[in-house]
Amino acid sequence: MIAPQLLHKPATQASAVAPPKRPRGRPRKTADERDDGNRRPALLSAAARLFRRQGFDATSTRDIAAAVGMHSGSPFYHFKSKRALLCAVMEEGMQAAIARQSRAVQEAPAGPDQALQQLRRLIRAHFDTLHGRGNDFVPVMLYEHRSLTELQRLALSKLQHDYEAAWTPVLEALHASGHLRAPVKLARLLILGALSWSVQWFDPRKGASLDELTDAAMALFLKEC
Amino acid sequence: MIAPQLLHKPATQASAVAPPKRPRGRPRKTADERDDGNRRPALLSAAARLFRRQGFDATSTRDIAAAVGMHSGSPFYHFKSKRALLCAVMEEGMQAAIARQSRAVQEAPAGPDQALQQLRRLIRAHFDTLHGRGNDFVPVMLYEHRSLTELQRLALSKLQHDYEAAWTPVLEALHASGHLRAPVKLARLLILGALSWSVQWFDPRKGASLDELTDAAMALFLKEC
DNA sequence: CCTACCGATCGGTAGG
DNA sequence: CCTACCGATCGGTAGG
Numbered sequence: 001m002i003a004p005q006l007l008h009k010p011a012t013q014a015s016a017v018a019p020p021k022r023p024r025g026r027p028r029k030t031a032d033e034r035d036d037g038n039r040r041p042a043l044l045s046a047a048a049r050l051f052r053r054q055g056f057d058a059t060s061t062r063d064i065a066a067a068v069g070m071h072s073g074s075p076f077y078h079f080k081s082k083r084a085l086l087c088a089v090m091e092e093g094m095q096a097a098i099a100r101q102s103r104a105v106q107e108a109p110a111g112p113d114q115a116l117q118q119l120r121r122l123i124r125a126h127f128d129t130l131h132g133r134g135n136d137f138v139p140v141m142l143y144e145h146r147s148l149t150e151l152q153r154l155a156l157s158k159l160q161h162d163y164e165a166a167w168t169p170v171l172e173a174l175h176a177s178g179h180l181r182a183p184v185k186l187a188r189l190l191i192l193g194a195l196s197w198s199v200q201w202f203d204p205r206k207g208a209s210l211d212e213l214t215d216a217a218m219a220l221f222l223k224e225c
Numbered sequence: 226m227i228a229p230q231l232l233h234k235p236a237t238q239a240s241a242v243a244p245p246k247r248p249r250g251r252p253r254k255t256a257d258e259r260d261d262g263n264r265r266p267a268l269l270s271a272a273a274r275l276f277r278r279q280g281f282d283a284t285s286t287r288d289i290a291a292a293v294g295m296h297s298g299s300p301f302y303h304f305k306s307k308r309a310l311l312c313a314v315m316e317e318g319m320q321a322a323i324a325r326q327s328r329a330v331q332e333a334p335a336g337p338d339q340a341l342q343q344l345r346r347l348i349r350a351h352f353d354t355l356h357g358r359g360n361d362f363v364p365v366m367l368y369e370h371r372s373l374t375e376l377q378r379l380a381l382s383k384l385q386h387d388y389e390a391a392w393t394p395v396l397e398a399l400h401a402s403g404h405l406r407a408p409v410k411l412a413r414l415l416i417l418g419a420l421s422w423s424v425q426w427f428d429p430r431k432g433a434s435l436d437e438l439t440d441a442a443m444a445l446f447l448k449e450c
Numbered sequence: 451c452c453t454a455c456c457g458a459t460c461g462g463t464a465g466g
Numbered sequence: 467c468c469t470a471c472c473g474a475t476c477g478g479t480a481g482g
Binding site for chain 3: 081
Binding site: 298307 | 475476477478479
């Protein structure tokens, strides 16, 4: 019989540098039950931040390990390759972006200018995805798409399609009402490009705010009517 | 004693692999007179193509050397580092782009809608710079800006500024005439982004042509009036 | 521009 | 998740 208090971690512990002691006791059966399972999100976040700042090739797996207090070989316990880690970052980012996007669109109030409000919310949600605090996952995808294998690209293309698909009905409505003159398909590509390119120049600490950016984008793409 | 013929290479020789014989005769004095002086443009073109396709980090200097039939150390005879080669590619690309752009703007006929025609030509010239045959230099700049040193970025920023500056008076005229509603500075950033992002999705072999793309962009950004 | 080479770094792994 | 390590690759250089 094991004393109950031995099943608990010590209260004080240098959590960032020293590896936490493994909890002992009953055997762990599923991956979710493992204590080290919760290092995976930290690994993903650190990788996203470093990949965004330095690029995929310029970031070593040793950099990533060090950023979360691991030793050089340990990331490969969680991900079978550096590329798999990159792909996981992108998938995580796209899932969060899709969730954020559909939340935003659903909040748009019904009314005569509903499509306009929906577009505004899509644009604003996109900027949040790119420039929100800690949102490095999707910018990594925009930059490092080329570093994936063909198979990984295929896995991601469904998520990308879902993300972009949300724009089509809104743009079609705006085209029908005369707010948008360009062909819908090209308009979608150009609009998403205009917004996404902001990762190259937008600095949250100076210049326009995300709200002002959203206003400017709306004014640029839409006719008054 | 060694038979003289053993000192000569065999007469038949695969020319792509074997290095060409040096011309003999009078000594060469200036760099321009050297036979190898004309290998530099080939090196730049090969580097641009490979950097665009594979990325800067994923392309080795050995890849580049092989693409022009050199041996692995020889590119460093022409460029003092891999980064210097990258920077030269970008400078070359920006100079060509600026020349192409000012040619295009000057061709615009005077008239009541001159600013409209100038914007159309700016857009079309930008697409040519990104998607014209052999125009890999500027796309490399858009992708690999991060791989430069701080000093190199500084050297390039003047060229970039000159390129972007050409858009401002045109956009200001269109703003004044009511064709453009968004603030000029943000409009310029968003427009250039929309166009530049096309390196991610445009395929000259299918879908819209560059002329159709230009039409769509004009329709997207401008009001009828 | 070639030959021959170096030092450093990197992704990844075996075994515990 | 750590320890200890490997094979491969890479940018760059000395000397000719």
